[in-house]
Amino acid sequence: MSHVCSLFGDAHAHYDTCPACSPHSDLYVTVQVWAGSKPLTVPVQTAYKSFRTERRWNEWLTLPIPYSSLPQNSRLAITIWDLSPAGGDGAKGHAVPFGGTTLPLFDKDNQLHKGRQKCHVYRHREADGNDDSRTPSFLPRRQAVKGAPEDREADELDRMEKLFKKHEMGEIPRVDWLDQLVFRGFEKRGLQSARSSRKAAQRRQAAQADGVGEKADTEADSGPQPSSFMLNVELPRFDFPVVFADHEYPPPPVSSYLQLSSSQSNVILKPPPEVQFGPGINAVGDDEGYGGRLIPVYDPEVAAKDNPAETKHRRLVRSQHRSGNMDKDLKPNAKVRDELNTIMAYSPTHTLTPEEKDLIWKFRYYLTRNKKAVTKFAKSVNWQDVSEARHAAQILGMWTDIDVDDALELLGPTFDSPAVRAFAVDRLRKADDHELLLYLLQLVQALKYEHISPQSGHEVTQDSSLARFLISRAVSSFTLGNYFWWYVMVECDDKSQDQGPHNQAVYGKIAYDFMTELVKQPGGEETRATLRRQAEWISILSKISGEIKASNESIAKRTERVKHFLADPKNELVTIDPPLPLPLDPSVEIIGVAPEETVVFKSSLHPIKVSFKTTAGRKYPIIFKTGDDLRQDQLVIQIITLMDDLLRKENLDLKLSPYKILATSTSAGLSQFVHSMSFQAITSKYRNNPALSYLKQNNPDSHGPLGLRKETLDTFIKSCAGYCVITYILGVGDRHLDNLLLTPDGHFFHADFGYILGRDPKPFAPAMKLSKEMVDCMGGANSEHYRQFKQYCFLAYSALRKNCNLILNLFSLMANANIPDIKLEPDKAALKVKERFHLELSSEEDAIRNLERIMDDNLNALVPVVIDKLHELVQAFRA
Structure with a gap:
């Protein structure tokens, strides 16, 4: 059932009309709601009222249906009735239709009509509420002037009425002295137009009386025509538009074929498949049978079940190669080998065609020597065919060792065969x-x-x-x-x-x-006890964090409260014996807390920073936060850690420093605190080239480049390059100077990953965050250090692009992880990352040139600078 907001109660209507022909007729009006050519309510009517000159009821009618129950094709069938003892055509008892009109409740933009509506009245006809009503209240422009010369006066009156309606709705500002002049002028103009229209009607009636019968018959056959009478209907006005909205229900799960793996059908039923009608259904002129109305029925197996013709074709083709005796020695020629290589180069998100699947099956024995072909082979198998699936499982046992990225793809949602998943697990054992x-x-x-x-x-x-x-x-x-x-x-x-x-x-x-x-x-009992102690430790921190977040105290009082809580021996944090492996980093064992170093931050959730003493004689600061789901930040940090590992394997150390983060529940978690300073704080403290001034203060060297130690500048350039490329690939958004951080030894890194995969709360956000402060610290856009920075970016992008399949498969496995920016469009998460790799560019040079263009555009763009300034003003206002 369609719904409109039910907030507005029941529907109303208010009516008045021009004088009727007879000064003695006492008219009344009936109103009924129709939809789908069927009445939805009983008719309601106006009370009896005697008239003197004009017919003005000035009465509200309440229709017995709420707005929330109105379909989109709802309309009001309004009929004006006169009383006659003798009856007549269309009479109901002694009531004779004076005229009727049908008013749709929603306009072409699905918004509910409001305010005054001017409706054409069809004389001697009862209003019909059919979808193809013969008594429409609004006429097309061409129909309203059909057979008549252009009436500029009528056009001007229509234009003025539209302006008056806007004036009533408050869309045009009110100017009392000017409004009165306009109203009086319009009233005189309307009276003059009415007299002209009455004279023209009398001339037409005289001409029709003298005309031949053939012409009269022709006009009678042309259907009902609107009369010169108009009915003014006033509908309720609302402060905001009332819009009709459909609720889309999921298809009924009545077919077992809905659960087929996409390794067989490669069809994702989101949204539900479109139903294709067969020949003759709803065709032009198809009005016979079942009263001329055919009802389309949703078939949940459409697009989920294989096409029978394609299924039979596949069986016929593969029956030739089922035994495999001849196929074992079958080798492709040069042309087919090129086709197979093209198929093997497809990304994990690519869908194979039936012809490509048949080609892979034909040369399956030849492909067992290609480790990259295993996922394509698994996609080409119909795992619902028992015989084919058994044979495919035997082929998998002959396959050469595969890479871990292919094993991860075989564990994704597109493969549900136990044999395939067991084959992938065997690779992970290594x-x-x-x-x-x-x-x-x-x-x-x-x-x-x-x-x-x-x-x-x-x-x-x-x-x-x-x-x-x-x-x-x-x-x-x-x-x-x-x-x-x-x-x-x-x-x-x-x-x-x-x-x-x-x-x-x-x-x-x-x-x-x-x-x-x-x-x-x-030692399993001790390990189990350790995990239980970790849970108790998390529970203690959650207790004080929840209390601090809910209190209305100042930051200073909150901080003192936390320090007192941590220092209380009852909470068992002052001394932790035996040492407890930190859940965030099990290689670190903590032996107690340092309450004096506790900090409560000013953000809305008020996370707390707590330092713990370790068995190594150092202190390990962490940030504990409740009320926030850290799983998205945890995913991004994990991907950054993986990319750092991939870059190091390419002998490219970009000095990345992904801090550790662990979600302990859906609303709490830990993160490692890294001693650093945000670019926003640095720019507030240092005016001229702030990042360079900050590094000079901590790492001065008069003989070094730009006045600081060479190692520090090298660390800064490499880390900037690494994070610029990685955050671009992941589509990290909401980048401003507060979440760009810099350590005293030159390590640059990002924090706060609340927006990823291209989402950003700010308009015209850059694809890559490359701020002026970062470039100035390298000596400017024309310096040798900046050119070196670009070279590191190109090397990192090329190295990660080689491993794009692994990264895409990791995001595919997170499709149902309930991570905010992924669950918006789970089936497109990997595709959004794939877009940033630009795999459609076959050559590495084209990909690098595209990345360079993106960097230059972001460096020269003005919008990011404006956004950073606005963010600085907002933060200053909040402080």
Whole structure:
């Protein structure tokens, strides 16, 4: 059912009309709501009233239907009735229709009509509320003047009426003395036009009386025509437009084919598939059968189930190669080899055509030597065909070793075959703990695509090879186990509608099986106790953080309150014995808190900075925050850490410093505090070349470049290049001088990743954040250091572009992670990252030139500078 905002109660209408022909007729009006050529309400009518000259009812009518129940094609069927003892054509008892008109309730923009409406009256006809009404209140321009010469006076009156309506609605400012002059002039002009129209009508009636019968018959057959009578209808006025909006319901899940993997059909049913009608349905002139009205019915299997013709074609083609005896030695010629190489170069988001799938199947034995072909082969198999799926599983066992990025793609939502997923897990077994930790966040999300039963008596290791693998590795390494445990706990804590109770039950079962397996290991009981102590430590910090956030005290009082809480021995934070591995970084063991270094920040959530003493004799500062979901920031930091690892493998160390961050629930988390200063604070403290002045103060060297140590400047240039390229690829938005940070030793980095994948709250935001302050610190856009900076950008972009498949697969695995900027369009998250790689540019030189153009455009743009100044003013006002 369609809905309009039901806030406005019931519909009303108010009526008046011009004088009728007879001065003795007492007319009344009936109004009825129609939609879809059917009445929606009973008619309501005006009370009896005797008239003297003009017919003005001046009465509100209430229609028995709320606005929220009105369909988009609703209309008011308004009929003016006269009384006659003798009756007549169309009479209902003694009531004879004087005239009728049909007024639509919504305009072409789906907005509810409001205010005064001028309606044409059709004499001696009852109003019909059909969708193709023969008594429309509004006439097209050409129909209103059909058969008559151009009437400029009428056009001017219509224009003035529209202006008067705007004046009534407050769209034109009121000027009392001028309004009175205009009103009097318009009234005189209207009376003169009415007299002219009456004389013209009398002349037409005289001409029709003298005309021949054939002409009269022709006019009678042309349908009802509007008379010279007009009905003024006044509808309620609202402060804001009332707009009709449709609620789109999901297609009914009545077909088993809706759950097919896209490895078979490559069709994502979002939005629901468009229903294509067959020949003859709704065709022109198709008015016979079933009363001439055919109703289209939604078929949920359309576009989900394979086309029968294509299915039979595939079976016929592949039946020739089913046994594989001849195919084992089949090799492509040069032309076919080029076609296969083109297919192998497709990105993970590319959809294969049926012809490409058949070609891959034909040369499947030849392709087993190509490690990049395994994902394309898996996509070409119809895994619903038992015989074909069994043969494909045998082929997978013959495949050469594949890369980890292809293994991650096979664990994504597009592959649900246990054989394929088990093959991918076998590749992951070869990864060491460091490599596995880089992808652990995505692998925990990939458990959503496994066939895991949440039943208590059923172990997940029996259902899922991935769950069995992750649990076995997590119990054998405390670092992996620490992060695996907290990633799973966050999923258990997610009670949103996007995840559902089934997801919570599955992850709850995974956590239970992990603990069950953990206690079987040597030292497992101690590890379990450590994880429990971590949870208690998080609970203590959450308690004070929640109290500080809810209090209305000043920052100074909040800070003292936190210090007193931390210093209280009852809270067991002053001394932590035995040492506790930090959940944020298990390699760091804390032995107590340093209350004197506590800081409460001024932001709306009031996060607190707490420093803990470590077994290494140092202090480890962290920021604890409640009331905010840190999973998006956690994802971005994880991707930056991965990219840093990929760049180092290319022998390119860009001095990146991704600080650690861990979400402990859907509304709380920890992050590492890095001693640094924001560019906003630096520009406030230093006026001339602020970033360079800041670095000079901390790293002076009169013999070094630009007056500071060479290592510091080199660190700054490299880190700027790395973060500029990475934040551009990830589409990080809301970049301003407050979330660009600089450490005293020259490490530049970004913070606060609330907007990614191209989203930005500011208009005309740059694609890459390259501020003037950064370039000035390098010596200007014409300096040798800036040219070196650009070279680092090009090298980083080329290196990451080579590994784009791995990055795209990681984002594909996060499609259902309930991360804000991904869940807006889950199926397009990887595509948005792919756009930044510009894979359509085949040559590396073209890609680098495109990146250089983006850098130059952002450097010379004025809008980012204005945005930074406005942000500075807003922050100063808030302070």
